[in-house]
Amino acid sequence: MMIDLGLYVITTSIPALGRDHYDVAAAAIEGGATAIQLRIKKRSMGEALKIANAIHELTQEAGIPLIINDHVGIAMASKAEGLHIGPDDISVPSALRMLGSGVMVGKSTSKHVEAIKAEKEGASYVGVGPIYATENKPGTTPIGLQRITKASAVVGVPVVAIGGIDASRVPECIKAGADGIAVISAVAMADDMVAATAALRQELDNAREKMHGGERVKGRR
Numbered sequence: 001m002m003i004d005l006g007l008y009v010i011t012t013s014i015p016a017l018g019r020d021h022y023d024v025a026a027a028a029i030e031g032g033a034t035a036i037q038l039r040i041k042k043r044s045m046g047e048a049l050k051i052a053n054a055i056h057e058l059t060q061e062a063g064i065p066l067i068i069n070d071h072v073g074i075a076m077a078s079k080a081e082g083l084h085i086g087p088d089d090i091s092v093p094s095a096l097r098m099l100g101s102g103v104m105v106g107k108s109t110s111k112h113v114e115a116i117k118a119e120k121e122g123a124s125y126v127g128v129g130p131i132y133a134t135e136n137k138p139g140t141t142p143i144g145l146q147r148i149t150k151a152s153a154v155v156g157v158p159v160v161a162i163g164g165i166d167a168s169r170v171p172e173c174i175k176a177g178a179d180g181i182a183v184i185s186a187v188a189m190a191d192d193m194v195a196a197t198a199a200l201r202q203e204l205d206n207a208r209e210k211m212h213g214g215e216r217v218k219g220r221r
Helices: 021-031 045-062 072-078 092-099 112-121 145-154 167-176 193-212
Strands: 007-010 035-038 066-069 082-085 104-109 125-128 159-162 180-183
Touching: 007 021, 007 193, 021 035, 021 045, 021 193, 035 045, 045 066, 045 072, 066 072, 072 082, 072 092, 082 092, 092 104, 092 112, 104 112, 112 125, 112 145, 125 145, 145 159, 145 167, 167 180, 167 193, 180 193
Parallel strands: 007 035, 007 180, 035 066, 066 082, 082 104, 104 125, 125 159, 159 180
Antiparallel strands: none
């Protein structure tokens, strides 16, 4: 499987809009997402695994990775391609021991020193954020584009920017050094999730072409 973390869509459930994780994932895949993260909260393990398996069928058909947020057990049981962990979750080395070397493990960071540590521990990529203010992290101070630049300069693994990113902000994130962008609300809260994903993908492709001229970038193999 080709791995490209360029347009990394994170699922959520929005009952008011009649949308659950599967709906967000399906629309994002149709719109051109290159990776899906299942970020599921407040569900039983059995229900979460059922959703993970259903979404994994979609990602496998599309040839893109499914990454599970936080839950090592769900990642193992669903045979997902990756696990994403935060600073207070299981360590990267412990996750790798449980999952095996064939599964990628990503780590959330906010400082370049954290990104360096994550890479040394074996992380396949680092998430850097929140770049901008975001309702998904209320009360958290945005760290700004300069943190992307710093992280990208000191690690060899892909740097994925996250936090308050919409289509208009994709070019400046890529210019700052991000190898990919991660979004939640920009897709899940959109009137048309497929169209919103397609717009993000178009901005990503344009920014990559301008920055790299079609050359290989971190996050593709």
